[in-house]
Amino acid sequence: MTLKPLYDRVLVKPIEEDLKKGSIIIPDTAKERPQQGEIIDAGEGRMTDDGKIIPLKLKKGDRILFAKYAGTEFEIGNEKFLIMRESDALAIIEL
Template sequence: MKLRPLHDRVLVKRLEAKEVMKGGIIIPDTAKEKPQEGKVIAVGPGKAGDDGKVRPMNVKAGDRILFGKYAGNDVKIDDDEYVIMREDDILGILE
């Protein structure tokens, strides 16, 4: 798969949530929320400012990030599901 996001967009693969909760309760797939944690697969070059200069991205491929529940657009590429979002939708980088 070769996809290069444009401008300040980021391609993210959602990380799977844990299957079992602390009390040992298993939650069925239909009741699970979408995970809000993901791995950055690809990033765009950055957003151009009013002066024409491109502002570099703060995230890079391979970063684990935290993003909002309704951030981005879900896309399916080569039978894999990804999320494309703007860099502004990213809440933080997990270290």
């Protein structure tokens, strides 16, 4: 079974990173906390009001930082996934 995100949505596999030095640690504050994930698949692009498709920048394999409460969460088998809009992604993580 494959999930093909629609328009400007991306399918993300969240990464539960060990809190080792150099990794991203999310402080326990009132501030919105970001989270890491990997792009499994991306939609064909955002559709403008006028019907034009603007391709996404994010692509399969990109590792991203995103706002923790962004998107819609679900499981396939025992794996957690998220679908969010590309605009919910904050940065690309280059290792």
